[in-house]
Amino acid sequence: MKDKIEPFAxxxxxxxxxxxxxxxxxxxxxxxxxxxxxxxxxxxxxxxTWMVQELQWGAIRVEAAIMVRAYRAHQAGEWQTVSDWNHWLSAARETEELRLQSLQMGRSLVRLLHDLHLLEEPYAFLQQEGCHFAIAFALAAAHWQIDLQPAMLGYLHSWAMNLVNAGVKLIPLGQTAGQQLLLHLQPVIQHAAEAILTLPDEDLTSCSWGLSLASMKHETQYSRLFRS
Known part of the structure; x- marks a missing residue:
């Protein structure tokens, strides 16, 4: 592992x-x-409390672990393995909302990578079968030669920023409170990243029933600001 990340990375x-x-x-x-x-x-x-539990035991833990596997498969030139993990992630999503979110964000990132001329030819199939965001993130990180540990931290921090921003709007929280929350989450994110990087395939499980129930209820919520 490198002591520091390269400037361009x-x-x-x-x-x-x-x-x-x-x-x-x-x-x-x-x-x-x-x-x-x-x-x-x-x-x-x-x-x-909700976000700490998600980082330690929830679905984001599994998504990030799949990102790691797709990154390593890219590095090894194992295109079929990337596709297999993409299908695995589709099967692991408990609700339609969560699956559509992952696929929509992945599709948007794949399209962006293509427009930036970063998507390599072996991954063209992802534009047809659908690509989850964790997979697309891994492809971009590997292409840009971002080391896996900082890529993991970036992936988890991006997820945390999005949920904090949602909380700022919905609860509502002040902007300062949102930044305080992000600071409090930093050691949790670091610990989660370290654990996910060494997570074996047989431990790709999560305790995400709370997220699933909230997602299913949101599907039929009468008035809402967010898509999921």
Whole structure:
């Protein structure tokens, strides 16, 4: 493992993990909107507890682990393995909302990579069969030669920023409270990244029933700001 990230790789990672990346992440709350509507999540502490549990045991842990596997398969030139993990992730999504979110964000990132002339020919099939965001993120990180550990941190931090921004709008939280929450989550994100990097295939499991129930309720929520 390198002691520091190369300057260009760092700049590429900042671009890839930026909220300005045009993949539509800002339009998703991943069930938070339904939890706020039901008064189950009404302050910063409740949102922090929810996000800590997700990082330690939830679906984001599995998504990030698949990102690691797709990254390594790209490095080894194993195109079929990338496709297999993409299909695996489709099967692992418990609700239609969560699956559509992952595929829409992945499709948008694949299209962006193609427009930037970064998508290699072996991955053209992803434009036909659908590509999950974790897979597309891995392809971009590997292409830009971003080391796996910082790529993992960027992936998890991007997820955290999106949910904090959703919480700022929905609970609502102040901008300062949102930044405080992100600071509190930094050691949790670092610990989660370290654990995910060594997670064996047989432990690709999550305790995400709370997220699944919130997502299913959100599908039929009468008034909402977010797509999921």
């Amino acid at each position: 760092l700049l590429h990672l900042l671009q890839l993990a930026s909220p300005a990346l045009p993949v539509g992440a800002y339009s998703y709350s991943e069930g938070i909107e339904a939890l706020v509507e039901a008064s189950n999540l009404d302050d910063r502490n409740a949102l922090e």
